[in-house]
Amino acid sequence: MPKDVIAEGLASGKWDVRDAATFMRDQTLEADVVIVGTGAGGGVAAEILSLAGLKVVMLEEGELRYASKHFNLKEAEAYPTLYQESAGRQTKDKGITILQGRTVGGSTTVNWTSSFRTPPTTLAFWRDHYGLDDMTVENMAGWFGKAEKRLSVIDWNVEPNVNNQVLMSGADRAGIHWSKIRRNVKACLNLGYCGMGCPANAKQSMLITTVPTALDRGATLLTHLRAERVLQEGGKAVGVEGMAMNHSGLEPVGIKVTIKAKTVLLAGGAINTPALMLRSDLSDPYGLIGKRTFLHPVNVSGALMPFKVEGWQGAPQSIYSDHFIDAFPPDGPMGYKLEVPPLHPVLTAITMSGFGEKHRQLMQHFDRLQVVLALMRDGFHENSRGGSVSLKADGTPLLDYPISDYVWRGMRHSYLTMAELQFAAGATRVMPIHEDVPGGGYSSWAEAKAAIQSLPLEVLRAKVVSAHVMGGAAMASKAEQGVVDGYGRFFNLDNLYVMDGSVFPTSIGANPQLSIYGLAARNASSLAKTLTGKDIAWPV
Amino acid sequence: MLSRRQLLKTGVAGAALLGLARLAYGPITPDSLYAVPAKARFKVLDAESRTALAAIARVMLKGALPRDEAEYETALYQAVLGCDTAIAGLPMGVQAEVKELLALLNSRVTRRWVVGVGASWETASDEDIAHFLNRWRFSSFLLLRSGYQALHQIVFAAWYGNPQAWVGIGYDGPPKFMEGYWNA
Numbered sequence: 001m002p003k004d005v006i007a008e009g010l011a012s013g014k015w016d017v018r019d020a021a022t023f024m025r026d027q028t029l030e031a032d033v034v035i036v037g038t039g040a041g042g043g044v045a046a047e048i049l050s051l052a053g054l055k056v057v058m059l060e061e062g063e064l065r066y067a068s069k070h071f072n073l074k075e076a077e078a079y080p081t082l083y084q085e086s087a088g089r090q091t092k093d094k095g096i097t098i099l100q101g102r103t104v105g106g107s108t109t110v111n112w113t114s115s116f117r118t119p120p121t122t123l124a125f126w127r128d129h130y131g132l133d134d135m136t137v138e139n140m141a142g143w144f145g146k147a148e149k150r151l152s153v154i155d156w157n158v159e160p161n162v163n164n165q166v167l168m169s170g171a172d173r174a175g176i177h178w179s180k181i182r183r184n185v186k187a188c189l190n191l192g193y194c195g196m197g198c199p200a201n202a203k204q205s206m207l208i209t210t211v212p213t214a215l216d217r218g219a220t221l222l223t224h225l226r227a228e229r230v231l232q233e234g235g236k237a238v239g240v241e242g243m244a245m246n247h248s249g250l251e252p253v254g255i256k257v258t259i260k261a262k263t264v265l266l267a268g269g270a271i272n273t274p275a276l277m278l279r280s281d282l283s284d285p286y287g288l289i290g291k292r293t294f295l296h297p298v299n300v301s302g303a304l305m306p307f308k309v310e311g312w313q314g315a316p317q318s319i320y321s322d323h324f325i326d327a328f329p330p331d332g333p334m335g336y337k338l339e340v341p342p343l344h345p346v347l348t349a350i351t352m353s354g355f356g357e358k359h360r361q362l363m364q365h366f367d368r369l370q371v372v373l374a375l376m377r378d379g380f381h382e383n384s385r386g387g388s389v390s391l392k393a394d395g396t397p398l399l400d401y402p403i404s405d406y407v408w409r410g411m412r413h414s415y416l417t418m419a420e421l422q423f424a425a426g427a428t429r430v431m432p433i434h435e436d437v438p439g440g441g442y443s444s445w446a447e448a449k450a451a452i453q454s455l456p457l458e459v460l461r462a463k464v465v466s467a468h469v470m471g472g473a474a475m476a477s478k479a480e481q482g483v484v485d486g487y488g489r490f491f492n493l494d495n496l497y498v499m500d501g502s503v504f505p506t507s508i509g510a511n512p513q514l515s516i517y518g519l520a521a522r523n524a525s526s527l528a529k530t531l532t533g534k535d536i537a538w539p540v
Numbered sequence: 541m542l543s544r545r546q547l548l549k550t551g552v553a554g555a556a557l558l559g560l561a562r563l564a565y566g567p568i569t570p571d572s573l574y575a576v577p578a579k580a581r582f583k584v585l586d587a588e589s590r591t592a593l594a595a596i597a598r599v600m601l602k603g604a605l606p607r608d609e610a611e612y613e614t615a616l617y618q619a620v621l622g623c624d625t626a627i628a629g630l631p632m633g634v635q636a637e638v639k640e641l642l643a644l645l646n647s648r649v650t651r652r653w654v655v656g657v658g659a660s661w662e663t664a665s666d667e668d669i670a671h672f673l674n675r676w677r678f679s680s681f682l683l684l685r686s687g688y689q690a691l692h693q694i695v696f697a698a699w700y701g702n703p704q705a706w707v708g709i710g711y712d713g714p715p716k717f718m719e720g721y722w723n724a
Contacts, residue, residue, distance in 0.1 A: 088693065345701070346697050350697050364709060
């Protein structure tokens with residue numbers, strides 16, 4: 001019988017896991033370090049700081065859901081329970097829908113396992129523009145290597161599923177270069193349901209790696225707890241005040257939980273971390289908190305193939321193309337990365353445009369549907385400044401992300417590229433996901449090419465989505481340019497750190513999980529040394 | 541139907557439109573019920589909203605709903621129930637926005653003048669409803685486009701989230717062999 005590390009840990013009686021939804025009265029806890037969030041940044045930091053012998057308290061707004069008890073591969077259950085806003089978080093004008101995790105392990109519990117080191121071009125840009133001089137490829141390589149070892153990032157040598165094969169063969173025929181994606185998995189069953197929580201604990205998410213280690217080392221995990229504000233006293237961060245949420249995670253139950261801590265570490269992910277900082281009325285002399293939030297805005301192209309694709313089966317992402325990242329310098333035209341998404345009924349049906357018979361005709365060919373994505377590398381050009389997080393009346397975050405003409409031009413370019421390669425791979429119909437594309441799409445590359453040139457590019461006509469939220473608490477060497485320094489130290493209050501995707505001063509230009517792991521490992525190790533004087537061997 | 545110029549004059553800006561309509565015309569007068577049995581299982585949708593959503597879902601899901609009459613009614617009921625579940629899972633702030641949208645659909649005045657459906661949801665023809673959906677879908681007003689997209693998202697998530705809806709799309713559901721994985 002396979003063993004579920006979470007079920008065993010809970011059964012051992014040694015773990016201190018508390019569900020705030022069950023709390024009957026206000027409470028106060030004490031810790032050396034309180035960490036807000038259990039995703040890529042918070043998970044890695046919790047493990048390293050616990051290994052250093054520090055008493056860590058982890059706060060998670062989501063629930064503790066895990067493979068042997070909860071992960072049943074059903075979209076209708078996964079989206080409301082594992083994602084921010086039922087997987088339907090949207091930008092202010094509702095033009096972009098964002099997939100972001102909200103569960104123990106954060107987005108790492110639901111991501112598609114794609115693992116890329118921060119691209120050299122991105123690091124160079126940070127050195128040149130944000131004074132992050134020591135973030136060289138050489139200096140960072142060690143940290144990425146450690147993270148890869150800890151989280152089992154491996155070459156994926158299994159044959160790509162058909163959805164990915166189309167990207168590969170289409171790219172070959174269109175003269176576009178492609179490569180294989182590395183994945184953080186162990187004994188992966190190649191099911192294709194990563195987005196609903198890995199049912200076999202193959203994905204090496206924070207849920208089954210770093211969070212369990214931290215718990216083994218005496219950390220406390222509080223679930224269903226929304227961090228409301230950072231507590232400040234005498235120029236120092238001294239803790240976090242949180243609100244217990246109900247079981248659905250939708251409403252506070254009116255119970256206050258205070259964690260007093262010598263060090264406060266924010267890792268709630270981009271959008272949520274800047275929002276928490278804004279709610280805390282932190283000093284922000286240059287008005288940078290929440291600014292320059294990036295999304296890798298994604299546009300989408302569907303195709304009907306003359307063969308079965310069954311895009312729900314197999315590793316969701318195994319092939320990518322950086323052809324149009326490499327072809328364009330960061331200060332040139334908008335660069336974009338090509339990948340494919342897994343195809344499941346709900347996400348596919350809500351993504352495909354139109355309704356009635358036309359929508360149904362497409363769904364009837366669901367098993368022959370192939371989809372390519374283009375991820376815009378936002379944040380490198382002066383005409384791509386990202387979005388801005390503010391607070392709604394109820395204190396929850398709202399991201400305003402206007403899509404600039406520069407970004408739209410990248411999307412038009414990528415619609416063309418995606419259509420060309422899908423036809424090259426044998427597609428009988430190609431449909432850029434856009435309301436103005438006729439039901440059934442285009443039947444030839446020539447037709448698609450002419451039509452795409454004149455598609456009106458505006459939100460809520462062109463389908464734009466995102467699964468990578470970055471920035472909003474950017475790192476830089478100087479306070480005029482950033483919210484935190486290169487080690488995640490907040491510039492305007494002692495003992496406050498940020499270690500998640502919100503510290504990136506631009507987008508990454510690749511799926512961000514490994515960038516977060518590597519940087520969080522580096523910065524949490526540095527923090528552990530500061531707090532304990534010890535060098536922590538990681539991974540153990 | 542309001543012309544574009546009239547809408548501009550009214551100062552269309554986000555939900556202000558809804559507020560204006562309500563200020564101008566007083567409380568919402570709902571249509572009578574479409575044949576969706578009211579049951580206590582609904583968490584957020586009131587009877588009027590169920591009627592409106594059933595009519596909209598009927599048109600959005602044309603071709604997907606079963607042909608058999610008895611099955612059709614049950615399936616449509618399931619779809620509306622699914623909409624209720626989907627909406628109930630949204631953050632409270634977003635739920636409030638969806639309720640504003642439903643209020644706009646339900647009020648006779650806004651249904652006629654903003655939605656552009658003259659007949660009650662109970663009696664509106666498929667053509668009228670499809671016309672309304674397409675008008676919103678291609679509207680030059682962001683607010684109306686976002687209203688269409690919200691309905692699209694809710695209805696299709698509700699429908700295709702239900703395993704019964706997978707018949708005919710070549711998808712057999714998640715692999716069965718995983719069901720006993722942890723007890724093997």
